Amino acid sequence: MKTTVLALGSRGDVQPAIALGKGLAARGHAVRVLAGKNFQRWIEEHGLTAIPASVDSVDIMESDLGKEWVSRGTNPMVQSRVLQQLIGRFGAEMAGDALRACEGAELILSSFTSDTYAASIAEALGAVQVSMPLQPSIVATRHGPTALAAPAPRRDSLLNLLAGKLVVEPTVWRWYGGMTNRLRQQLGLPPQDRRAYMATLRRMLVVHGYSAHVVPHPPDWPRSFHTTGYWFLDEGDGYRPPEALERFLAAGEPPIALGFGSMTSHDPGATTRILVDAVMRSGRRAVLLSGWAGLGGMALPDTVLRIDAAPHDWLYPRVAAAVIHGGAGTVAACLRAGRPAVVVPHLADQLFWGRRVEELGVGPRAIPRPRLTTESLAAAIHAATTDAGIQQRAAELGRKIRGEDGVATAIGHIERHLAARA
Incomplete structure (x- = not known):
């Protein structure tokens, strides 16, 4: 047909x-x-x-x-x-x-x-x-x-x-x-x-x-x-990560994934600074996905690695949690991997997905983009990576989705x- x-x-x-x-x-x-x-x-x-x-x-x-x-x-x-x-x-x-x-x-x-x-x-x-x-x-x-x-x-x-x-x-x-x-x-x-x-x-x-x-x-x-x-399109099996990413992942505990996908910004530098400062305050390492938002166009600490992109089905199982904009596909990939999601909704249905992540107990309360601060994001990352209940519920939901x-x-x-x- x-x-x-x-x-x-x-x-x-x-x-x-x-x-x-x-x-x-x-x-x-x-x-x-x-x-x-x-x-x-x-x-x-x-x-x-x-x-x-x-x-x-x-x-x-x-x-x-x-x-x-x-x-x-x-x-x-x-x-x-x-x-x-x-x-x-x-x-x-x-x-x-x-x-x-x-x-x-x-x-x-x-x-x-x-x-x-x-x-x-x-x-x-x-x-x-x-x-x-x-x-x-x-x-x-x-x-x-x-x-x-x-x-x-x-x-x-x-x-x-x-x-x-x-x-x-x-x-x-x-x-x-x-x-x-x-x-x-x-x-x-x-x-x-x-x-x-x-x-x-x-x-x-x-x-x-x-x-x-x-x-x-x-x-x-x-x-x-x-x-x-x-409806997942698995592309991770054929992905060959850059050597720098492989070294970074092997160098310590699982990092946080940071990325806002297609969400552009009048000032991507200011957004990058909030993300990086929040990660440093939380004491975690991070992989920063530049995406359409153009994040990472500045000097970064050794604890943050910038890459353009990576298949989510390959990357998310290798991280501790993900800071995401809350698009349907990104939320799906994060939940499938069994990882807590920190949702920073910018528009449209992202608000809905941020609400569902909180209601399901697989991530902290969403932080709407206009209210995003270093302090609020650091606290959310800390909750996502230390709250045993969030981590357990995320892992269980991931098993159900993968089935x-x-x-x-x-x-x-x-x-x-x-x-x-x-």
């Missing part, structure tokens, strides 16, 4: 999409992946067809709006305003890329950044759409641990359901509704309102690419919604869905 995977976003969005795409290709699907141009070679190395997007997530995150989103994204009002501006600036190109990538597709896999307009493309093409979010669906639920905006996060409550219906669902449609209806006009489809789109979403097959051990599946979601387990096969489970749901529609 001709299949298009819409994987617009950072590496944390693309990597699980490749894993799922490889699983589908092994089952006979002809898989194309739409992603940023900097991911093209990586996608092709895994045997899939890459379609480079004209809008690259690097360009978005390096823009002034992108940097404002990172620096102030934990403020819900600022986040909503900046996201609306970003979609206003890049939305038409994103939708155009998706339409081009889906030409001739029989199966379209979309996610949070593409679900709304992918539904319209699937409708126009007569294709089957499957949503593959890496975070809980925006569909409202009473279930606190799964609700993206949860006044009562630890229990079922009508308040959680109301927050979803009155805040989350309308906000997401406000971001994407305009561009979706412009695309629908281009496709010759009638305009759509939020109520009609939410009805479409509730009928859709949705496979959530995370573990039910981390986010329990709510009983009040539609029967077509499933939680499959994470799942999220790719196979997701593909099973997709193939049963396709067979029922045949």
Whole structure:
């Protein structure tokens, strides 16, 4: 079956999409992946067809709006305003890329950044759409641990359901509704309102690419919604670490991993100083992953080694804990390794994942980026590396996650869905 995977976003969005795409290709699907141009070679190395997007997530995150989103994204009002501006600036190109990538597709896999307009493309093409979010669906639920905006996060409550219906669902449609209806006009489809789109979403097959051990599946979601387990793309077996990294790891106790992935900054030097000073105050060693954030562009002490990147499935089992931005993929890799996570959320669903890490007891309370200080981070690192309860719970959760096969489970749901529609 001709299949298009819409994987617009950072590496944390693309990597699980490749894993799922490889699983589908092994089952006979002809898989194309739409992603940023900097991911093209990586996608092709895994045997899939890459379609480079004209809008690259690097360009978005390096823009002034992108940097404002990172620096102030934990403020819900600022986040909503900046996201609306970003979609206003890049939305038409994103939708155009998706339409081009889906030409001739029989199966379209979309996610949070593409679900709304992918539904319209699937409708126009007569294709089957499957949503593959890496975070809980925006569909409202009473279930606190799964609700993206949860006044009562630890229990079922009508308040959680109301927050979803009155805040989350309308906000997401406000971001994407305009561009979706412009695309629908281009496709010759009638305009759509939020109520009609939410009805479409509730009928859709949705496979959530995370573990039910981390986010329990709510009983009040539609029967077509499933939680499959994470979709890991293991690359550690073929990784050859730099000699300096091997020497550093062998020279003492397991270090802390530090990295904020794709989270850019107006002042990466200031962020680096906070991270390094906190590690030194905690008495630990650290591996600093530069990432898109450009961390580490300064003289570092001997107890901190800077590297550009390393596969998380190789690095995280070799560290004591990880200081991370809280992206879904990074949290997944850290928890799978059985290591405590110190989450410093910058924006979007990172706040949710930071909350879940704390609620599960596998890391200290998250530190929102605007409140990050040397003192707060040093205390969090100390807790993550000395609290026996945190370490035990993280190790046990890691064993449970490693026992799942999220790719196979997701593909099973997709193939049963396709067979029922045949």
